[in-house]
Amino acid sequence: MPRAVADGPDGISDRVPPSIEVRDLRKSYGDIEAVRGVSFEVAVGETFGFLGPNGAGKSTTISMLCTLTEPSSGVARVSGHDVVRERLEVRRRIGLVFQDVTLDEYLTAEENLRFHADLYGVPKDIVAVRLHQVLEMVGLWDRRSGLVRTFSGGMKRRLEIARGLLHSPRVLFLDEPTVGLDPQTRAHIWEYIEQLRRREAVTIFLTTHYMDEAEHCDRIGIIDGGEIVAMGTPEALKAEVGLDRIELRAQDQDQVVGALRARFGLEPTVIEGAVTIRVANGAEFVPRLFGELGVPVLSVSVSRPTLDDVFMTFTGRTIRDAEASTSEVNATRPWMRAMRSR
Amino acid sequence: MTRRLKRNQRVDPVTIDNERRVGPGAGGSPPALQAAQALPRSGAPVSPGPSSGAFDAGGVLEVAAVRIAGGELRDDARAALVVWRRELIRFFRNRLRIVTSLAQPVLFLFVLGTGLASMVSKQGSVHGVALGAGIDFRTFMFPGVVGMTILFTAIFSAVSIVWDREFGFLREMLVAPVRRGAIIVGKCIGGATVATLQGLLMLALAGLVHVPYSPLLLLTLVGEMALAAFMLTAFGLMLAARITQVESFQVVMQFFVLPMFFLSGALFPLSNLPQWLAFLTKVDPLSYAVDPMRRAVLAHMAISAQTRRFLGGGMTWNGWRLPVGLELGLVAILGAVVLVIASRRFAKPD
Numbered sequence: 166m167p168r169a170v171a172d173g174p175d176g177i178s179d180r181v182p183p184s185i186e187v188r189d190l191r192k193s194y195g196d197i198e199a200v201r202g203v204s205f206e207v208a209v210g211e212t213f214g215f216l217g218p219n220g221a222g223k224s225t226t227i228s229m230l231c232t233l234t235e236p237s238s239g240v241a242r243v244s245g246h247d248v249v250r251e252r253l254e255v256r257r258r259i260g261l262v263f264q265d266v267t268l269d270e271y272l273t274a275e276e277n278l279r280f281h282a283d284l285y286g287v288p289k290d291i292v293a294v295r296l297h298q299v300l301e302m303v304g305l306w307d308r309r310s311g312l313v314r315t316f317s318g319g320m321k322r323r324l325e326i327a328r329g330l331l332h333s334p335r336v337l338f339l340d341e342p343t344v345g346l347d348p349q350t351r352a353h354i355w356e357y358i359e360q361l362r363r364r365e366a367v368t369i370f371l372t373t374h375y376m377d378e379a380e381h382c383d384r385i386g387i388i389d390g391g392e393i394v395a396m397g398t399p400e401a402l403k404a405e406v407g408l409d410r411i412e413l414r415a416q417d418q419d420q421v422v423g424a425l426r427a428r429f430g431l432e433p434t435v436i437e438g439a440v441t442i443r444v445a446n447g448a449e450f451v452p453r454l455f456g457e458l459g460v461p462v463l464s465v466s467v468s469r470p471t472l473d474d475v476f477m478t479f480t481g482r483t484i485r486d487a488e489a490s491t492s493e494v495n496a497t498r499p500w501m502r503a504m505r506s507r
Numbered sequence: 508m509t510r511r512l513k514r515n516q517r518v519d520p521v522t523i524d525n526e527r528r529v530g531p532g533a534g535g536s537p538p539a540l541q542a543a544q545a546l547p548r549s550g551a552p553v554s555p556g557p558s559s560g561a562f563d564a565g566g567v568l569e570v571a572a573v574r575i576a577g578g579e580l581r582d583d584a585r586a587a588l589v590v591w592r593r594e595l596i597r598f599f600r601n602r603l604r605i606v607t608s609l610a611q612p613v614l615f616l617f618v619l620g621t622g623l624a625s626m627v628s629k630q631g632s633v634h635g636v637a638l639g640a641g642i643d644f645r646t647f648m649f650p651g652v653v654g655m656t657i658l659f660t661a662i663f664s665a666v667s668i669v670w671d672r673e674f675g676f677l678r679e680m681l682v683a684p685v686r687r688g689a690i691i692v693g694k695c696i697g698g699a700t701v702a703t704l705q706g707l708l709m710l711a712l713a714g715l716v717h718v719p720y721s722p723l724l725l726l727t728l729v730g731e732m733a734l735a736a737f738m739l740t741a742f743g744l745m746l747a748a749r750i751t752q753v754e755s756f757q758v759v760m761q762f763f764v765l766p767m768f769f770l771s772g773a774l775f776p777l778s779n780l781p782q783w784l785a786f787l788t789k790v791d792p793l794s795y796a797v798d799p800m801r802r803a804v805l806a807h808m809a810i811s812a813q814t815r816r817f818l819g820g821g822m823t824w825n826g827w828r829l830p831v832g833l834e835l836g837l838v839a840i841l842g843a844v845v846l847v848i849a850s851r852r853f854a855k856p857d
């Protein structure tokens with residue numbers, strides 16, 4: 166388990182305190198251990214992502230960092246303030262986009278934002294400017310007088326992101342910002358997030374269970390069953406997996422599997438109709454494969470390790486399997502949700 | 508901007524470079540991002556437009572919008588005010604609700620009231636006391652029905668916080684950098700205002716049941732209505748703090764609101780009741796809010812002292828007639844106490 170160290174060896178490198186600092190954070194709900202001792206740090210201006218299947222403890226972690234849930238044990242500091250003892254200080258510095266919609270649907274987009282601005286004490290003279298900025302940014306300026314009830318899911322999401330930014334937070338928490346959206350809207354939202362990083366120098370903590378989205382992060386932590394099982398840059402994590410993946414499609418799979426075993430001493434697996442093997446250097450292996458395999462093959466594809474492979478390596482299953490295994494737990498979620506917000 | 512990423516990671520730290528992703532050297536740029544770049548950047552302030560001026564200054568927006576000092580009374584007052592304003596916006600936007608909430612008290616007053624009035628006048632007396640002497644039964648009922656309007660509107664407004672929770676908006680409020688008590692106070696005053704407004708609509712019908720539109724009477728009633736509305740909304744919030752599901756609203760109605768309504772003397776005089784019932788009416792906080800309103804109305808009617816005593820003399824403790832000031836004081840204190848309890852309950856995180 167990676168463990169955060171307060172001071173760097175040279176004593177200078179860590180002068181700037183991290184934006185988020187978490188040490189051995191835990192949360193139990195009765196018998197359920199939602200978060201089992203996570204530790205990590207997020208530097209100022211960094212985009213850090215939690216990648217994990219349903220029920221991994223992502224939202225619970227965010228909830229604790231945002232002072233909405235009290236940790237069972239452990240320490241967490243956001244922007245230098247303790248999330249238990251200095252709640253107001255923390256809240257003043259964070260923006261938050263929850264996993265599910267938290268807009269007042271009977272108010273207009275603008276009214277929702279004004280409510281937020283007033284609640285956060287954004288000075289009167291900059292509210293109008295700021296409102297315009299964030300609404301333009303998410304492309305909702307023209308719809309500002311529309312009732313939120315009449316918005317599509319993607320529009321609501323964008324409005325929430327705009328709201329989370331309205332008061333210029335130092336740290337922005339995004340809990341699955343793109344869940345349930347179509348690919349185009351997802352792409353748009355990522356575009357906004359990229360802009361944010363550039364323009365507002367805001368630290369972003371986000372969660373996702375989309376592998377491709379995790380690639381946008383500077384660093385990711387893979388969380389499963391309430392524990393961080395791996396952490397690092399997407400590239401570094403993939404490098405750690407090391408092996409490339411080669412997928413072969415053939416008329417006679419068994420024959421190919423047999424040949425691979427006999428000639429190369431490999432142990433192929435059949436995943437979704439493709440014979441899959443892992444080798445250190447895929448591009449160099451393919452010519453050898455053609456020369457020595459000796460059985461007909463329809464197609465070959467070589468891929469560098471993906472985060473799917475990373476997830477597989479660290480948890481022993483694919484993220485889809487992981488999600489399927491928590492589906493019973495999730496049957497009770499609407500009820501949980503009601504409980505959780507107490 | 509340079510950023511260091513010198514944390515203990517499982518793998519080697521890599522310096523973060525924003526351009527890494529978007530530059531041609533990015534190699535495995537994820538497909539979603541490529542899609543993002545191919546998309547037209549509609550409405551985004553990438554192109555210099557009139558709106559993007561403040562963004563510049565080195566490409567970074569000044570991150571100073573939120574006043575860092577605070578947590579003071581001023582912030583709390585402001586928060587309460589916004590929450591209050593939201594309640595009003597929602598009230599005025601939902602005209603249908605305004606009309607439908609009027610239907611029930613109107614039915615009580617004009618259908619039940621008229622029906623009972625005919626029975627009362629045929630017999631000429633209730634409990635042997637003449638009632639014909641210049642007073643319509645509906646006049647008697649009027650303050651009770653106004654109280655009922657306040658009761659239902661106030662409880663409904665307070666319990667709307669359960670919907671806020673269900674639809675997530677409560678979390679938006681609770682995560683704000685203000686004390687949670689301020690949110691609850693705002694919600695309470697908002698609900699009380701809405702209930703008073705709804706009560707005003709009922710009050711407008713006073714003339715139909717022979718209650719005079721005397722400015723002094725109306726002013727007194729409005730003040731008493733507002734106080735009742737405050738106490739009842741606070742009470743509703745206290746209950747709502749314990750409710751986690753919208754379905755539980757039924758429970759609140761059956762076990763709190765309806766008994767409160769029936770026991771308050773809104774529909775019948777509290778004099779000459781059997782002891783068990785008299786006791787229950789005195790436990791009901793709503794009684795202490797309805798009684799002052801009834802006394803104000805009766806004071807403006809030309810009726811005999813005996814009738815007045817029978818119709819409006821019910822709130823006694825051990826034979827002692829409570830003064831109006833004390834009743835109103837009790838309502839105010841109860842409201843404040845209950846509001847503090849409600850705030851405490853909402854202030855607790857998970």
Ligand SMILES: Nc1ncnc2c1ncn2[C@@H]1O[C@H](COP(=O)(O)OP(=O)(O)OP(=O)(O)O)[C@@H](O)[C@H]1O
Nearest residue numbers: 194197199218219220221222223224225501504505
């Ligand atoms: N209020 C609660 N009471 C009881 N159990 C809870 C509560 N909140 C969360 N849990 C449990 O904690 C675990 C982690 O939940 P959490 O919501 O953090 O997962 P997640 O990673 O956000 O999942 P998802 O991707 O589905 O949003 C789950 O097993 C969940 O059932």
Ligand SMILES: [Mg+2]
Nearest residue numbers: 223224225264
């Ligand atoms: Mg979640």
